[in-house]
Amino acid sequence: MTIEAVQDGPAVYFDGTSSRKRQVMLRLGPSLEIVEDGTLVATWPFDDVRRADGAAGRLRLSCTSASALARLEVDDPATAAALVGRCKALDVDRGGPRQTVRIVFWSAAAIASIVAIVIYGIPILADRLAPLVPRSVEQRMGQAVDMQVRALFGDKVCEEPEGKAAFAKMIEKLRTAGGIDYPLDAHVLPSKVPNAIALPGGKVYLFSALLDKATSPDEIAGVLAHELGHGYHRHHMRSLIHNGGTSFVIGLLLGDITGGSAVIFASRQLLSASHSREAELEADDYANTVMRKLGRSPVPLAELLLRITGEQRKQLGGFNILNSHPLTEDRLALARKHDGPNTGPEILSPAEWEALKAICGTK
Numbered sequence: 255m256t257i258e259a260v261q262d263g264p265a266v267y268f269d270g271t272s273s274r275k276r277q278v279m280l281r282l283g284p285s286l287e288i289v290e291d292g293t294l295v296a297t298w299p300f301d302d303v304r305r306a307d308g309a310a311g312r313l314r315l316s317c318t319s320a321s322a323l324a325r326l327e328v329d330d331p332a333t334a335a336a337l338v339g340r341c342k343a344l345d346v347d348r349g350g351p352r353q354t355v356r357i358v359f360w361s362a363a364a365i366a367s368i369v370a371i372v373i374y375g376i377p378i379l380a381d382r383l384a385p386l387v388p389r390s391v392e393q394r395m396g397q398a399v400d401m402q403v404r405a406l407f408g409d410k411v412c413e414e415p416e417g418k419a420a421f422a423k424m425i426e427k428l429r430t431a432g433g434i435d436y437p438l439d440a441h442v443l444p445s446k447v448p449n450a451i452a453l454p455g456g457k458v459y460l461f462s463a464l465l466d467k468a469t470s471p472d473e474i475a476g477v478l479a480h481e482l483g484h485g486y487h488r489h490h491m492r493s494l495i496h497n498g499g500t501s502f503v504i505g506l507l508l509g510d511i512t513g514g515s516a517v518i519f520a521s522r523q524l525l526s527a528s529h530s531r532e533a534e535l536e537a538d539d540y541a542n543t544v545m546r547k548l549g550r551s552p553v554p555l556a557e558l559l560l561r562i563t564g565e566q567r568k569q570l571g572g573f574n575i576l577n578s579h580p581l582t583e584d585r586l587a588l589a590r591k592h593d594g595p596n597t598g599p600e601i602l603s604p605a606e607w608e609a610l611k612a613i614c615g616t617k
């Protein structure tokens with residue numbers, strides 16, 4: 255039996271207005287005729303039939319000139335094959351330009367409808383809203399960003415045990431002195447870019463190049479304290495609500511699919527986040543306070559940044575602590591104002607410091 259010889263076959267029909275499953279016969283004439291109990295209930299021109307998403311092994315069809323939700327499900331292989339042979343435009347807009355246009359249109363419409371709220375409402379609200387965002391939401395954001403960070407670094411973290419122990423000790427000292435009452439999850443990532451980030455929800459990443467450039471534990475501790483300051487003051491959430499306002503609000507309103515893309519958008523925002531000058535000063539102030547509480551000088555932080563900016567300012571692209579932390583000279587001056595003699599114990603012993611520097615096993 256050839257495909258052309260098939261003239262009719264069984265199918266399940268959903269008319270698109272009720273959820274009722276109707277057992278029908280398909281008549282393959284000049285058009286696709288849907289017949290229920292001997293009565294013609296619908297006619298679909300073959301050229302209007304499209305493949306709808308469905309389970310593998312079953313042909314699901316929709317029709318551009320029928321109700322948008324109308325579907326046919328064809329299990330019988332001979333009937334399915336006959337239909338595929340006759341419906342020339344079956345796959346015409348799957349993933350093609352029309353599909354893209356549709357997505358862009360609806361995204362634009364959604365954004366347009368909300369942009370007024372964002373422009374007039376969000377900037378004022380951001381500062382007041384940020385502290386109200388539940389930790390759990392912040393944690394979810396952090397997790398999403400975390401996945402992107404991990405993917406960027408090919409899922410590699412530096413794990414030399416002695417280095418890890420030293421790093422954990424430093425982080426714990428900073429956490430306690432900084433009054434952070436939630437646990438931190440800190441790692442060193444192998445990277446040629448000197449950077450550090452603290453993500454919402456307590457993730458902290460130190461990029462190994464910063465360790466290579468550093469000459470003392472106080473320099474690294476200072477950088478980490480600064481990053482923790484951004485977390486402590488919830489600057490990420492603030493800049494997220496500012497910069498990512500549109501997607502963020504859409505995500506909150508719609509959840510699920512759009513919410514998912516909002517999370518991805520938010521991740522990108524956070525990774526490339528440049529905080530406001532006020533936020534930077536606040537984080538510096540936090541770092542200065544934390545270092546003084548530990549009886550250590552806040553000056554090495556500024557010295558490290560100054561040293562690296564002097565060397566590398568021109569070579570580095572975005573996504574970097576240095577680009578988002580300009581005016582290093584001013585900050586050095588500020589740190590000097592907070593400076594005093596080192597009254598506290600060294601944050602790491604010389605042996606621990608050596609171990610931390612070798613945490614990636616590259617030395």
Ligand SMILES: [Zn+2]
Nearest residue numbers: 529534537579
């Ligand atoms: Zn900063």
